Amino acid sequence: MSEYFEIRGHGVVKGRAEGEALVANTTLSFWGEVDPVTGKVIAVGHPLEGQSLKGKVLVIQSTKGSSATPMILNLAQLEGTAPVAFVNVEVDSLAALGCVVNRIPMMSRLERNPFECIRAARPAVTDAKARDISCAGFAWCGRRTPAAGTRHETICEVVRYLRSRQTGGLQ
Numbered sequence: 456m457s458e459y460f461e462i463r464g465h466g467v468v469k470g471r472a473e474g475e476a477l478v479a480n481t482t483l484s485f486w487g488e489v490d491p492v493t494g495k496v497i498a499v500g501h502p503l504e505g506q507s508l509k510g511k512v513l514v515i516q517s518t519k520g521s522s523a524t525p526m527i528l529n530l531a532q533l534e535g536t537a538p539v540a541f542v543n544v545e546v547d548s549l550a551a552l553g554c555v556v557n558r559i560p561m562m563s564r565l566e567r568n569p570f571e572c573i574r575a576a577r578p579a580v581t582d583a584k585a586r587d588i589s590c591a592g593f594a595w596c597g598r599r600t601p602a603a604g605t606r607h608e609t610i611c612e613v614v615r616y617l618r619s620r621q622t623g624g625l626q
Contacts, residue, residue, distance in 0.1 A: 462567045464542075466583030467551055470560035472540035476579040477511035479503045480570040484519035485527035485553070494536025512579040513538040514569050518550035525553035532557045540581035542569055 479502040483489070488498035494509040508531070518524060524547070531537035541554060541561040554561040560583040573579060 462565050462569060462572060464562045464565035466560070467543075467546055467563050468541075468554040468559065468561040469584040470540070470558060471580070471582045471584060472512065472560050473578070473580045474510045474512045474539040476514055476573050476575055476577050477503065477506060477508065477538070478514040478570065478573055478575045480516060482516050482519045483513075484521055484524075485531075485550075486521035486523040488519075489527060489531070491527050491530035491536065492534050494531055494534070507536070508538045509536045511538045512540045512542060512581050514542040514573050514579075515544075517543050517545040518547045520547045520549050522549060524549040525556050528553035528557050528559065532559070540583075542573070542579075542581060544569070 481502055483496065483501070483503065484498075485491075488496060488501060489508065490497045494507045496503040496506050496508070498504060518541075528537060528550075537557065537559065540559060541550065542565070543550070543561065543563045544565070546561070546563045551561060553559070560581050562581055562583050
């Protein structure tokens, strides 16, 4: 029987997505490190080199800021090669913008280290509206998920989130 758990966090861009986890404890730039047509990581020497982002829940430290990130994400979305969700330890505002524009859920500020819990090639459900990541099929880390249908707090809008980061939490 598969173990099922959740990791709570902050929903930066609301939405729900399911996909295989693609995990790397590093950063990723969408400008020059990702081919939006194939959806593959093309950066030589990157831990995800040659891996496809298509349909994946991308679990990384953060994206590397580039003003082209929203455009590359949009091209990948149009080609059908974009990740279905982002789980980031740190939020890059340009990636957040790209996720807003392309309606890709994004989570951050997790209660647990995702690199100790989430394993690549395992199913993951990201629910940025409910503020949790549900995972099955690997070692338990975090709290067990409440019964299906339990309501969690709703998320802040990305603009409020980014504004609070700029003002140190004051609005």
